[in-house]
Amino acid sequence: MEVRVASKAGFCYGVKRAIEMSKDTVRNRPGPVFSLGPLIHNPQVVAYLGKLGVREINNLGEIQEGTLIIRSHGVGPALLNAAQELGLDIVDATCPFVRRTQVVARDLMTKDYQVVIVGDKNHPEVQGIMGWANGKAEVVENPWEAGLVKARGKKIGVLAQTTQHMENFNAVVETLEKTGSVVQACKTICSATSERQKAALELACQVDVMIVVGGADSANTRKLASLCRACGTTTYHIEEAGELDPAWFRGVKAAGLTAGASTPDWIIEEVKKRMSEIEELNGSEEGMKDAVEVKAVRHGEIVTGTVVHVGQDEVMVDVGAKSEGVIPIRELSCCEVTSIQDIVQVGDQIEVYVLKAEDNEGKLILSKEKADAEKAWAGLEEALESGQPVEGTVREVVKGGLLVDIGVRAFLPASLVDRGYVEDLSKYLGQVISSRVIEMNRARKKVILSRKAVLEEDFAKLRQELLTNLEEGQVVKGVVRRLTQFGAFVDIGGVDGLLHISEMSWHRINHPSEVVKVGDEIEVMVLKIDRDNEKISLGLKQVLPNPWDTVDQKYPVGSVVPAKVVRLAPFGAFVQLEPGVEGLVHISHLAERHVAKPDEVVSEGEEVNVKVLSVDPAEKRIRLSIREVSREKQEREYRDYNHKKTEDTGDVVTIGDMVGDLFDKK
Ligand code: SF4
Structure with a gap:
């Protein structure tokens, strides 16, 4: 080896x-x-x-x-x-690179920049830099958090924790620039970390097994191990030489060795020496015997196999070893399994972690959960840093939220499931959802997700796009989301616009519920866009026929039509001919006799017949008369009566005989 x-x-x-x-x-x-x-x-x-x-x-x-x-x-x-x-x-003994970062933070703060540090707020280096910015710096881990920085529109000075990734730093700067702020980006990243990671990754791709040496608490060592695993090479993280297991190197032609930033040369040398000794041991007769008795599948290895049988409480997998391997039901998923078929089916190609290598009895115990977890943790650290969403299946509803299988078991608090309150979380069971990792601790196997963060970001993008492309006068489809006293909020494709009560109908209404209800799908016109304050005003009546456009055809001068008294005023009565079309009966046209107050003759809600005296669609005015209807009625009655009397007696009766001086009164 x-x-x-x-x-x-x-x-x-x-x-x-x-x-x-x-x-x-x-x-x-x-x-x-x-x-x-x-x-x-x-x-x-x-x-x-x-x-x-x-x-x-x-x-x-x-x-x-x-x-x-x-x-x-x-x-x-x-x-x-x-x-x-x-x-x-x-x-x-402050590292000179860190010292330079502290000085940059102090200078930016002195020049009135809002200092933004890209890094981990709990890391002592970041806490020290914060002190040099007078404790007034904002710390963000990723572009998503950068989007929440409160210094929008101000001068922002961005610097990085020395071990940050350049891609993450650049992405944060780009996000801050989009807020319209003047951004001064100070590249304070030290290349030592990225160079070590690059070398480890290159080596991991060339060898059969990788050993990463460093403290269990060392974040940079854990990161090295994750990167090596991510390229598909079996990787072990150890603190010292004594932890090396000869079984890890059986059948191995080339083994790689790297170490975290806090590992001294003498520990690396010890590990290297022990690896060489193990090689000699595995090459000896004893080693050869073990290699024959125990197949090439080794403890701790992740291998690919084919599901050959799905039982009640276990799954059999062919990984090419002497015997088929067994995955007990508890090793299938990080969450409770109610149906094995939901997880795997015969013929599926899956990756499994070797829990117990084949012994003389040929037992091979495998874990899908651990294989998934190994892969997942590497990706999760990246996801936490970059803010990239992760996908997973909702497996359980628990107190306070959901458990999501993202390769490891992750908790999604109820308040972060959606943009609004969700009454029934069970509707998400079995769904594949996209969420952002907002907190994780590998040692405690703890991952916290936020689906709301992803939805909010999508919503913000959609809103921005819509605000950019929307034009006043455009007719769009929308769904009524909420009613208030003064109108309705209508979702027009990810953005809520306000449909004011006065823009709902051509006729007067007392409450929006007279026209629309929550859930209605309607067409509305965009009346006004306030891009600065991100407000959109909508109109419904503008897409409906305006009844005033046809009043002169429907109500020609001289016609008598039914109407309803809607309001009384000292000078007359307003009557409605149809919703949205009202006309005035002047007090002098309410009756044949003198009327002092309109309520002597009519009352609100009363149905009356009116004669159209004039129509002015441009001014939305119609003059009407009840008196004329009454007068015509009496004339008709007179004519009928006169006609009948002439037939009976031959005498002629004049109008004066019938109504005296009634027509002289106003
Ligand atoms: S990683 Fe770079 S900045 Fe950090 S201590 Fe080492 S040399 Fe200094």
Whole structure:
């Protein structure tokens, strides 16, 4: 077996410098020497420095005198001042790259920029930089969080935690630029991390197995292991040589070795030496015997196989070994399995993790859940950093939310399932949904999702597109979402516009519910677009026929038509000929006799016949008369009566005989 070490592995410049400074300090300075927090994320190195005399403290209150080493992450000015006031000797081992970032933060803040740091707000390096920006910087992890920055329209200075990815930093800058702010991007990223990752990835693609050495708490070491796994190579993360298992190297032709930024050379050398010893062991007779008895499928390996049988509580998979492997039902999914067929079916090609390699009895125990999880964690770290959504199937409704299978079990809180409140979460069961990873902790197997974040972003894009393309006067389709006293909110394709009550109908209405109800699909006209305040006014009556367009044909002068009294005024009565068309009967035209007040003759709601005196569609005015209808009626009665009397007696009766001086009155 060939053992290859990555071209860039182990200590970076800043960490190496801090260790050397610490060793010098304990050698050359009198009195006790302290470091605030562990000097690096490697328990072996911390223990080694402890033996030399560097004691770890959690806060300054624990000491009164001695020398304080500031670790490579750096600290804020407040802490430096406090240490000076205590009279402590300070050895500042802040990495020069980190120091430069602190200076950039301070300068931007002095020039009135809103400082935005791209990084992890809980990381000590970021907390230190925050201090140099007077504690007023905003910290964002990804472009999505950048979209929430409150300094829209102001001068923004962006800098990065030194271990950030350049792609993520650029994406954040791009998001901030879209807000219309003046953005000053300061590239404070240190290339040590990306170079180490690139070298690890290149090596992982060339070997059969990869060993990554570094503290279990070291985020950069975990990231290295994830990257190696992502290229399909079986990868083991260890802290020291003693954890190496000979079984990992059986049948292996080439093994790769890399290490995180906090791993010293001597640990890398130990691991390399142990790997060579294992190779000799596996090459010996004993090793050969094991290799024959136990097939090439090894514990911890992820292999591809074909499902050959689906039972009640287990699944059989052919992975090309001597015997078929068994996946117990509990190893099928990270969530509760109600039907195995929902997860796998005979003939499916799946990846499985070898829980127990074939022994002399030929037992091979596999786990689909672990294989999915291994793959998923690598992708999840990327997803958390970049803000890219992940897809998963909703498996369970639990107290407070949903459990989603995204390769690992993730929790989606009820309040983050949709843009609004969801009464019944069970409707999502079995659905494949897209969500954003907003929090994760691999050690605790905890992942929190937000589907709402993805929906909000889609909605914002849709809204922006719609606002850009929409034109006043355009007729669009919409769905009534909500009614209020003053109108209705109508969704016109992802954006709600306001349909004011006055724009709903050509006739007077008291409440929007007289015209529309929630859920109605309607066509509306875009009346006004306020792009600055993102407000859209809509009209419904504008797409309906205007009854005033045809009034002169429907109500010709001289015609008598039915109407309804809708309002009384001191000068007459308003009557409705049809919804949206009202005319006035002047007080002088209410009756044959003198009328002092309209309510002597008519009342609201009363049905009457009116004669059309004049029509003015442009001014929306119709003059009407009840008096004329009454007069004509009496004339008709007179004519009928006169006609009948002439027939009976031959006498002629005049109108004066019938109505006296009635027509003289006004
Ligand atoms: S990763 Fe870069 S910035 Fe961070 S300590 Fe190492 S050299 Fe310094």
